[in-house]
Amino acid sequence: MNQDTENFVLVHGAWHGGWCWAPVADLIREGGHRVTTPTMTGLGERRHLLSRSVDLGLMITDIVNHIVYEDLERVRLVGHSFGGPIITGVADRIPERLADLTYLDSLWVEPGTALIDLLAADVSQARLAAAEAFDGGVSFPVPPPAAFGVEDPSGVDLLARRLTPHPVASYLSPLHLENPPTNGLPARYVVCVDPVYGPTAPSAAAAREAGLEMVELAGPHDVMVTDPRATAEVLMS
Numbered sequence: 001m002n003q004d005t006e007n008f009v010l011v012h013g014a015w016h017g018g019w020c021w022a023p024v025a026d027l028i029r030e031g032g033h034r035v036t037t038p039t040m041t042g043l044g045e046r047r048h049l050l051s052r053s054v055d056l057g058l059m060i061t062d063i064v065n066h067i068v069y070e071d072l073e074r075v076r077l078v079g080h081s082f083g084g085p086i087i088t089g090v091a092d093r094i095p096e097r098l099a100d101l102t103y104l105d106s107l108w109v110e111p112g113t114a115l116i117d118l119l120a121a122d123v124s125q126a127r128l129a130a131a132e133a134f135d136g137g138v139s140f141p142v143p144p145p146a147a148f149g150v151e152d153p154s155g156v157d158l159l160a161r162r163l164t165p166h167p168v169a170s171y172l173s174p175l176h177l178e179n180p181p182t183n184g185l186p187a188r189y190v191v192c193v194d195p196v197y198g199p200t201a202p203s204a205a206a207a208r209e210a211g212l213e214m215v216e217l218a219g220p221h222d223v224m225v226t227d228p229r230a231t232a233e234v235l236m237s
Contacts (some may be wrong), residue, residue: 004032004203005032005033005034006033006034006076006099006236007034007036007072007073007074007075007076007099008025008033008034008035008075008076008078008235009018009034009035009036009037009038009063009066009067009072009075009077009078010024010025010035010037010078010235011063011074011078011079011080011083011087012035012037012043012044012080012082012083013081013082013083013106014079014082014140014166014170014194015043015140015142015143015163015164015165015166016043016044016080016081016162016163016189017040017043017044017045017046017150017164018037018039018044018045019037019039019045019162020037020046020080020107020162020222020224020225021035021037021224022037022105022118022185023201023224024224024231024232024235025037025211026226026228027182027228027229028232028235028236031124031130031232031236033236034072036066036070036072037165038062038063038066039056040059040062040063040086041062041163042054042139042166042167043164043166043167044162044164045105047119047164047165048132049136050138050139050164050165050167051168052137052138052167052168052169053171054117054167054169054170055167055172055173056085056086056089056114056160056169056170056171056173056174056175057089057173057176057208058170059086059170060086060089060090060093063077063087063089063090064089064090064093064094064138065088065181068097068234072097072098073097073110074098074099075098075099076098076099076100076102076191076235077090077091077098077099077100077102078101078102078104078235079101079102079103079104079106080104080105080106080169080224081104081105081106081107081200081221082106082107082115082143082166083104083106084103084106084108084109084203085107085108085109085115085175085219086106087101087103087227088101088109088175088177088181089108089175089176089177089180091181091182091183091185092120092177092178092179093181095179095183095185096204098185099185099186099207100185100187100188101182101186101187101188101206102186102187102188102189102190102235103183103187103189103190103203103212103215104130104190104192104217104223104224104231104235105190105191105197105200105204105221105223106200106203107199107200107203107204108189108204108206108207108210109172109174109201109203110182110206111176111177111181112174112175112176113174113175113205114162114171114172114173114174114175115170115171116171116172117192118152118199118202119199119231121174127140128168128172131168131182134165135165137168138165138167138168139165139166139167140165140166140168140171141165142163142164142165142166143163144183144237145159145160145163147194148220148221148222148225149192149197149219149220149221149222149223149226150220150222150224150226155222155225155226158225159222159225173203177204179231181210182210182212186213186217187213188212188213188214188215188229189204189207189210189212189213189214189215190215190216190217190234191204191215191216192217192218192219192220192221193213193216193217193218194219194220195220197221200221215234217230217231217234218230219231
């Protein structure tokens with residue numbers, strides 16, 4: 001492998017799967033790098049594994065094991081949206097395998113906090129009620145594509161066909177860390193600003209307060225779907 005080749009692992013957000021990165025991954029590979037796009041348990045092509053036991057720790061283990069069993073080193077680890085606390089957990093467990101962290105319009109979760117705690121009380125209650133009505137509280141039903149800022153017909157069609165219900169337990173289980181967030185690794189936060197995504201805006205502010213390098217990207221929350229080239233460029237930069 002060329003010494004300039006980098007290893008990228010791209011971690012998707014809630015309701016998504018590794019499929020959402022396909023155009024971005026192709027562009028990064030054209031740049032001469034290796035890219036993998038694992039799908040976490042219960043989502044995408046692994047939707048048949050959805051259960052009440054799919055919590056945050058299990059999904060972190062998904063990515064840890066992916067990196068270990070693919071024998072990846074010096075990984076540039078990227079987490080979109082819900083993938084933010086996932087990559088924080090991975091950095092806590094296997095920092096020796098990572099080069100840096102990129103939080104792409106993601107959630108920023110402090111140790112001991114559950115993702116549901118980031119939501120306003122009325123929003124969390126509504127989501128839990130929707131999950132209970134949908135399948136007895138196992139998963140959150142799929143939002144419309146517009147919720148992620150995707151409006152063009154091809155993107156809407158893609159999300160309408162591929163998004164899958166998201167395991168509730170992953171929002172209820174707290175993030176357990178043995179080390180401080182990012183675990184001493186270089187880290188940056190990429191904010192999607194066209195438009196700003198309300199649910200992750202407080203996380204962007206928290207990441208800034210935590211001292212992460214801040215980068216702006218013109219695009220909606222699912223910018224990897226709407227503008228894969230700009231996304232690939234910022235991830236490779």
